[in-house]
Amino acid sequence: APPQVARGFPEWLGTLFGIASGFTSQIAHAGQPPFQVWVLPRRLSRDVLVGTTAIFFAAVNWIKVPAYIALGQFTHANLLTAAALLPVAIASTFAGVWLVRRVSAERFYAAIYALMVLVGAKLLWDAVA
Known part of the structure; x- marks a missing residue:
């Protein structure tokens, strides 16, 4: 099914949310x-939502590479840490695919909304503290 148009959101607002997502991803991985x-208000199918999220953040992360190079973040120690964590990343990806395939769309969306509230609360807590 095609994505639904979210009520109350003008389409140009999507550009602002995209900019905010890229900016907060760059400065705080948030x-x-x-x-x-x-x-989320578009109520994409579970698989389309997961795929869209993966593609969006893959693109955002590749866009950040030149800035990280300029900031000197690709040090020997950081690259060794990334290499050591690569098996965990691969295993987590397969675990995520396994989990997504076993959760109904309704429970999936409920979990996403709950996690979004928790992450928002944590970010606000960190900002205030």
């Missing part, structure tokens, strides 16, 4: 909340 605020 781009998910603005992305979710724009995408």
Whole structure:
């Protein structure tokens, strides 16, 4: 089914949410909340939502590479840490695919909304503290 148009959101607002998602992803690795605020009201199918999220953040992360190079973040120690964590990333990806395939769309959306509230609360707590 095609995505639904979210009521109350003008389409140009999607550009602002995209910018906010990219900006917060760059400075704090917290781009998910603005992305979710724009995408979740569209009630995409579970698989389309997961795929769209993966593609969006893959693109955002590749866009950040030149800035990280300029900031000197690709040090020997950081690259060794990334290499050590690569098996965990691969295993987590397969675990995520396994989990998504076993959760109904209704429970999936409920979990996403609950997690979004928790992440938002944590970010607000960190900002105030």
